[in-house]
Amino acid sequence: MKHINKILKLVLVFCLCQTSFAQLSNDIQKKEAEYYKIVNVPIPKDVILEVGGLSLTDDDKLGVSTRRGDVWIIDKPYSQTPTYKRFAHGLHEPLGLAYKNNGFYLSQRGELTRLEDKNNDGVADVYKTVYSWPLSGNYHEYSYGPKFTKDGDMLVTLNLGWMDRGVSLVKWRGWMLKITPEGKMTPIATGLRSPAGYAINGDGDIFYTENQGDWVGSGRMTHLEVGDFAGNPEGLRWAGEPESPIKNLKFEDIEAESGLTLYEYAKKVPALKAPALDPLKDRYL
Amino acid sequence: MKHTTTLNYCIALIICCLTSCKKDVKATETLVVPEEEPKQIEFLPFTEVDLKDLSSFKPTTANWQITGHAVADRVKERTLSFSEGTGILVNMGDKDANGHIFTAFEHGDIEIEMDVMMPVKSNSGLYFQSRYEVQLLDSWGVEEPQYLDIGGIYQRRDDARGKGKEGFEGHAPKTNAAKAPGLWQHFKIIFHAPKFDDAGNKIKNAWFEEVWLNGVLIQANVEVSGPTEAAAFEDEKPRGSLMIQGDHGPVAIKNIKYKLYEDKKFSFSNIVNKEFEGNYQALINMDSLKMVSEKNVDNIDISELALSNSRKIVSYSGTMEVPTSGDYLIKMGLNGGGLLLINNDTIFNLNEDYGYAFQQRFAELTLEKGSVPFTLVYNKKFPWRGELELKVEGPQIQSYSLLEPIVDTRPRRPQPERILIEPKEDIIAQRTFIMHKDIKKVFSISVGSPIGIHYAFDLSRGSLLMAWDGQFLDATPMWDSRGESQLVEPNEFHVASHGGFEFAYLESDDSNWPNMDDDIGFKQLGYEFNQEGIPMFLSQINGTTVTNTFKPSGQRKIGRQIVVNADKTIWHKLAEGESIEALPNNTYIVNDESYYVEVSGSNKLKPVIRNVNGVDELVVKIPSGKQTINYSIIW
Numbered sequence: 001m002k003h004i005n006k007i008l009k010l011v012l013v014f015c016l017c018q019t020s021f022a023q024l025s026n027d028i029q030k031k032e033a034e035y036y037k038i039v040n041v042p043i044p045k046d047v048i049l050e051v052g053g054l055s056l057t058d059d060d061k062l063g064v065s066t067r068r069g070d071v072w073i074i075d076k077p078y079s080q081t082p083t084y085k086r087f088a089h090g091l092h093e094p095l096g097l098a099y100k101n102n103g104f105y106l107s108q109r110g111e112l113t114r115l116e117d118k119n120n121d122g123v124a125d126v127y128k129t130v131y132s133w134p135l136s137g138n139y140h141e142y143s144y145g146p147k148f149t150k151d152g153d154m155l156v157t158l159n160l161g162w163m164d165r166g167v168s169l170v171k172w173r174g175w176m177l178k179i180t181p182e183g184k185m186t187p188i189a190t191g192l193r194s195p196a197g198y199a200i201n202g203d204g205d206i207f208y209t210e211n212q213g214d215w216v217g218s219g220r221m222t223h224l225e226v227g228d229f230a231g232n233p234e235g236l237r238w239a240g241e242p243e244s245p246i247k248n249l250k251f252e253d254i255e256a257e258s259g260l261t262l263y264e265y266a267k268k269v270p271a272l273k274a275p276a277l278d279p280l281k282d283r284y285l
Numbered sequence: 286m287k288h289t290t291t292l293n294y295c296i297a298l299i300i301c302c303l304t305s306c307k308k309d310v311k312a313t314e315t316l317v318v319p320e321e322e323p324k325q326i327e328f329l330p331f332t333e334v335d336l337k338d339l340s341s342f343k344p345t346t347a348n349w350q351i352t353g354h355a356v357a358d359r360v361k362e363r364t365l366s367f368s369e370g371t372g373i374l375v376n377m378g379d380k381d382a383n384g385h386i387f388t389a390f391e392h393g394d395i396e397i398e399m400d401v402m403m404p405v406k407s408n409s410g411l412y413f414q415s416r417y418e419v420q421l422l423d424s425w426g427v428e429e430p431q432y433l434d435i436g437g438i439y440q441r442r443d444d445a446r447g448k449g450k451e452g453f454e455g456h457a458p459k460t461n462a463a464k465a466p467g468l469w470q471h472f473k474i475i476f477h478a479p480k481f482d483d484a485g486n487k488i489k490n491a492w493f494e495e496v497w498l499n500g501v502l503i504q505a506n507v508e509v510s511g512p513t514e515a516a517a518f519e520d521e522k523p524r525g526s527l528m529i530q531g532d533h534g535p536v537a538i539k540n541i542k543y544k545l546y547e548d549k550k551f552s553f554s555n556i557v558n559k560e561f562e563g564n565y566q567a568l569i570n571m572d573s574l575k576m577v578s579e580k581n582v583d584n585i586d587i588s589e590l591a592l593s594n595s596r597k598i599v600s601y602s603g604t605m606e607v608p609t610s611g612d613y614l615i616k617m618g619l620n621g622g623g624l625l626l627i628n629n630d631t632i633f634n635l636n637e638d639y640g641y642a643f644q645q646r647f648a649e650l651t652l653e654k655g656s657v658p659f660t661l662v663y664n665k666k667f668p669w670r671g672e673l674e675l676k677v678e679g680p681q682i683q684s685y686s687l688l689e690p691i692v693d694t695r696p697r698r699p700q701p702e703r704i705l706i707e708p709k710e711d712i713i714a715q716r717t718f719i720m721h722k723d724i725k726k727v728f729s730i731s732v733g734s735p736i737g738i739h740y741a742f743d744l745s746r747g748s749l750l751m752a753w754d755g756q757f758l759d760a761t762p763m764w765d766s767r768g769e770s771q772l773v774e775p776n777e778f779h780v781a782s783h784g785g786f787e788f789a790y791l792e793s794d795d796s797n798w799p800n801m802d803d804d805i806g807f808k809q810l811g812y813e814f815n816q817e818g819i820p821m822f823l824s825q826i827n828g829t830t831v832t833n834t835f836k837p838s839g840q841r842k843i844g845r846q847i848v849v850n851a852d853k854t855i856w857h858k859l860a861e862g863e864s865i866e867a868l869p870n871n872t873y874i875v876n877d878e879s880y881y882v883e884v885s886g887s888n889k890l891k892p893v894i895r896n897v898n899g900v901d902e903l904v905v906k907i908p909s910g911k912q913t914i915n916y917s918i919i920w
Contacts, residue, residue: 068764069715090730092716093771108716109771110728110745113811129811132745137718137725139769164641 041077047084053097053106063087065094065106071115071124088115088124095196096145098154101181107143107156110135112179130154131183136161136169144196146179150204154179155188157195157208160234166193166214167234174235176208176224187243189228190235191273192216198224207276220275228273231262246271325647329614329678331398331542334388337371346384348377348531355537356868357404357467365404365535376409378535385517387415387526393478394546396683397527398471400539403435405466407534410439413476414525416512417491421536424463426840432456435463435470436498438507442514454510458496458503460755462778465841465919468879469539473497475683479521487521499879501778547681549608554656556603558582563596565666567636568622574598586689587663591671602660610654611680618645618674622664625675628657636664643672652679701765706758706773708733714812714820717763717773721750721784728809731773732820733757738837741775744809746801747824747831748787752843752918753779780841780880780920783861788826788849791856794906797897798858828852838917847914849907857905859884859916865894865901873903885915 032038041062043049050067057063062077069091075083087104091113094106103116104124110133116126135141138161146154160166160174168174176188176195188206193216198208206224210216215232222230227245229236233254239246249271258265266272334341338351353370367375376386392414401421403409409421417438424434432440432455440455464470474496480489490511496504512519517528529538558581561574577597585601605627617625617633620643625633632648665671678684706715712734719729719741728745739757741750759774785801799805810823815834822833829851836844849855860882862875871884873894882903884892890912892905905914 068760090713090715111809118813119816125814127811127813129744129809132728132809135727137727137771139767139771164639 039078041074041082042080044084047072052093052095055097055099055104057099058102063097063099063104065091065097065104067093067095069093071097071104071106073122085122087117087122088127091127093142095142096147096156098146098148100148100152105130105146105148105154107145109141109143112146112154112156114181129183130181131179131185133158133172133177133185134170136173138162138167138169140166141169141173142194142196144198147198147200149178149200152181154181155198155200155206157192157198159194159196160192160232166232168237171238171241172235174232175238176206185243187238187241187245188226189224189230189273190239190246191228191230191232192235193232222273223276224273229271230273326614326649327616327647328684329544329612331396331544334541334543336374336539336541341389342374343387343389343526345386346379346382346531348379348382348384349386350375350377352537355402357402357407357535357537359467359868359872360405362406363404363534365402365407365537367537372539374529374538374541376529376531376534376536378404378407383532385412385531386529387517388528389526390543390545391524391526392476392543392545393524394476394548394683395478395527395543396473396475396546397541397543398473399541400469400471402469402537403463403466404535407466407536408530409533409536410515410530411472411474412513412516412528412530413474413493414478414491414522415517415528416521416525417476417493417509418513418516418530419472419474419493419496421530422463423466424461425465427461427463430458430461430463434458434461436472436496436503438493438496438504438509439513439515441509441511452514454513456504456507458498459505460501460503460776460778462498462501462503464499464879465881468874468881468920469876470499470879471497471877478523478525481523491521499778544683545681546683549679549682550685551608551677551687552606553584553659554604554606556582556585556601559600559602560590561598561600563598563665565596565638567638567640568598568624568662568664571598571600571662584689585661585675585687587671587673588689588691590663590665591673591691592693592695594668596665596668598662598664600660600662602658604656605659606656607652607654608682609680610652613650613652613677613679613682614684615648615650616645616674616676616678616684617648618643618672619663620644620670620672621666623673624660624662626658626660627652628659640664640666641670645674701761704760704764705756706733706760708735708739708757710735712814712818712820713757714814715758715760715773716744717758717760718771719750719773719775722781724784725772726750726784730812730820730822731758731775732835734837736837738839738841738843739775740835740837740843742822742833742835743784744812744822744824745807746784746786747807747809747822747826747833748784749782749833749835749845749918750784751775751779751781752841752920754841780918781878782918783858785858785861787858788829788831789856789858790827790853795895795897798856798861798902798904826855829855842917842919844917845915848911849914850911851907851909853909855907855909857907857914858902859892859905860903860918862901865903867894875903880918880920883917883919885917888913888915890914 052067053065055063062074064072071088073085073087092108094108096107098105103114105114112130114128115124118125140162142159145156157176158173161169174192175190178186178188193213194211195208196211200206207221209221212218233251236251266274352367352373352375354368355373356366358364403423406423410418412418420437420439422435427434436458438456440452442451444451475494477492479487479491482488490508492508560578561576621640622636663673675687676684714732716730718725718727726743729741731741733739738754740752743750753776755776762770762772789799806827808825812820812822814820824831832848834846860875864876866874873882890905892903895902
């Protein structure tokens with residue numbers, strides 16, 4: 001399948017970067033250049049980016065959301081003389097950005113927001129709450145996204161909180177949610193811990209990666225479908241909620257220490273979704 | 286050996302009590318409601334000054350009276366009106382009679398609290414031992430407070446110093462925490478009298494350890510070398526009455542309460558210090574622990590352990606000498622685990638499997654003067670984190686630490702440079718977490734304006750949280766490193782609103798207002814900046830839409846405009862407090878947060894004060910259709 005090859009290429013570049021950056025940076029740059037053109041975008045001294053999300057607008061300007069809550073619009077981002085204009089400010093740690101229907105969409109800690117420039121002065125005047133989810137106040141409850149699906153809905157992922165381990169203190173931490181532009185929310189899948197990376201391919205398949213951690217380690221990619229459980233049991237605390245697509249699995253069903261590998265355990269608990277790639281056999285499962 | 290028996294006894298107790306220790310859950314706005322723990326007292330009771338008549342004071346001139354109510358005119362200077370009753374000490378500011386008033390009690394070291402009301406431009410003073418003055422003045426609106434502003438330690442005066450140099454040693458408050466004239470203002474002051482040797486020579490100056498005004502620490506460790514200007518006496522003594530100045534204008538005072546302190550302390554003897562190998566677990570059986578050392582020590586000093594990267598369990602056993610018979614309050618705070626036994630009674634048993642968070646407990650106990658055995662065990666579970674506090678308060682004993690202070694001289698990560706958010710040209714609307722009355726509000730937005738008046742609004746309840754002036758936000762806790770608290774710090778001096786829902790459909794005029802966590806169909810819709818760059822907050826409660834706009838204006842004043850489009854009769858709560866008082870001209874005082882609500886005269890709808898479940902609420906009934914409500918809060 002075409003998309004498998006794409007993924008394999010991606011992983012290959014990623015691995016090479018990781019292992020040999022220090023010694024072979026020149027070789028790597030050459031190798032990378034075969035796949036990507038890398039352009040350094042100059043950043044003005046008084047702009048603190050700490051980038052959380054990137055998205056191109058319809059007229060090819062680059063939108064950048066930052067950890068400190070700004071959204072910048074960079075005109076001519078590929079040139080060495082880009083111009084920066086602050087489009088929005090004061091958002092709560094947006095980690096993601098998407099552009100659609102003349103507005104930006106982004107996840108703040110506690111909500112999915114649409115930003116709109118109603119009076120066309122280049123600065124957002126509408127900060128519309130599309131959908132708000134609960135927060136416990138734990139610092140580790142990062143929220144990522146959105147990504148648009150083919151039919152115009154949005155996917156967001158919600159990181160677990162942290163109290164000496166990943167914890168789902170409130171609904172829907174550890175989940176992927178689908179939200180319509182009108183604000184209707186449907187939980188899609190759980191078992192996530194720090195689901196910072198996810199994407200939808202041309203066929204509409206959803207893949208996600210983790211950055212590190214308990215139950216769900218880094219370096220794996222999981223194909224997520226409605227009702228999937230990807231391994232970290234914390235999100236299952238909300239599996240009994242009426243909106244939940246996971247009907248036959250509870251938090252208590254997952255053993256703390258089974259002694260089995262994830263693949264073996266998935267045979268025992270079929271609801272458990274194993275990674276999309278089998279690292280031993282190099283194939284798509 | 287005696288302490289071995291004690292330890293065995295304590296082990297049994299630990300096993301018995303294991304289940305009684307609950308995790309200290311930090312208050313956050315979660316759907317997981319922590320189990321309520323019985324309220325612990327955190328300090329011993331004060332002595333209250335009886336204000337039913339003037340018998341708590343020495344006889345004085347007729348300007349001093351006990352009244353039941355006091356209202357300061359909001360425009361006319363030095364004008365105070367009052368009604369018959371008890372509970373408030375008033376200086377009427379009479380031109381003919383203008384003596385000071387002196388308490389019947391005399392004090393040396395003292396901790397005192399009281400509420401003070403200053404009429405417009407009025408002036409008075411609290412003279413400790415009748416000699417050392419904390420200034421009282423209507424200092425509302427003063428930008429750079431001086432020693433002669435409210436909360437200042439007044440200057441001393443010596444004409445011999447030469448013309449223009451007579452005044453010296455005045456201490457300005459760190460912040461101007463003055464509320465508007467006519468509002469009750471809360472003082473807490475810890476004062477220490479000068480000390481003398483047996484021959485009567487002064488060996489230590491008087492000093493103000495702390496002065497708090499309206500919840501802000503405005504003076505700390507200020508020494509005064511002698512009586513300040515206009516003191517009742519030139520000399521210095523171990524004791525004296527508290528004097529309140531009567532010749533500079535009217536003032537009202539209530540809720541005076543105090544504790545007198547003497548220089549008494551516990552002493553320890555025969556202290557045996559044992560160290561054991563540690564682990565992550567709760568302490569279950571000390572016999573199974575491997576002792577690594579045992580020695581006699583002179584005091585309880587955990588510095589070395591606290592500052593080392595080691596995991597250990599330590600115990601200190603011995604005898605403590607109780608200085609005086611009476612009621613004591615002991616506080617233990619720690620992370621890891623710990624245990625305290627006095628006289629073979631378990632006072633604290635903080636013992637759980639993890640225990641990473643710092644937790645603290647208070648225990649009341651009665652002790653007789655004399656020697657009692659004690660055992661203190663500290664389980665330092667985390668090599669990189671060891672904190673232990675043990676404090677005692679007692680009869681005439683100010684709370685102090687029983688442990689030697691930990692002086693950390695290790696090189697450490699430099700303090701981060703503060704990250705301040707400052708509105709310079711435009712209004713800034715920054716979403717953050719913010720603390721409001723011990724609750725972490727996680728859907729809060731703070732709005733700062735270049736004119737220096739700021740506020741925080743809870744988007745998830747559609748309600749004003751607090752207002753402040755001066756520095757807008759310190760965002761260091763949110764943006765430095767990981768920002769683990771995700772909190773911002775507004776200027777310390779602020780006024781807080783109730784923080785719950787501001788709109789509700791009520792069945793009847795006396796129906797309960799919904800709680801903060803009730804599902805009332807509230808939906809946040811976000812906000813829009815209008816042409817002036819001011820955010821308008823939009824929300825919906827079932828079929829009703831609400832638009833909130835705030836207009837900071839002038840000194841410590843914020844105007845509100847609320848546009849409601851209601852599908853049926855709905856109520857708005859303007860304010861909530863332990864008491865709300867109606868003044869003329871559509872103005873209300875909200876206590877004990879102490880601020881004015883000034884309702885615009887053009888409003889068609891008139892608010893009413895109602896009392897539900899012991900709380901006063903200022904509410905207005907809004908008929909269906911489009912309505913506009915305008916009012917200001919002033920503090």
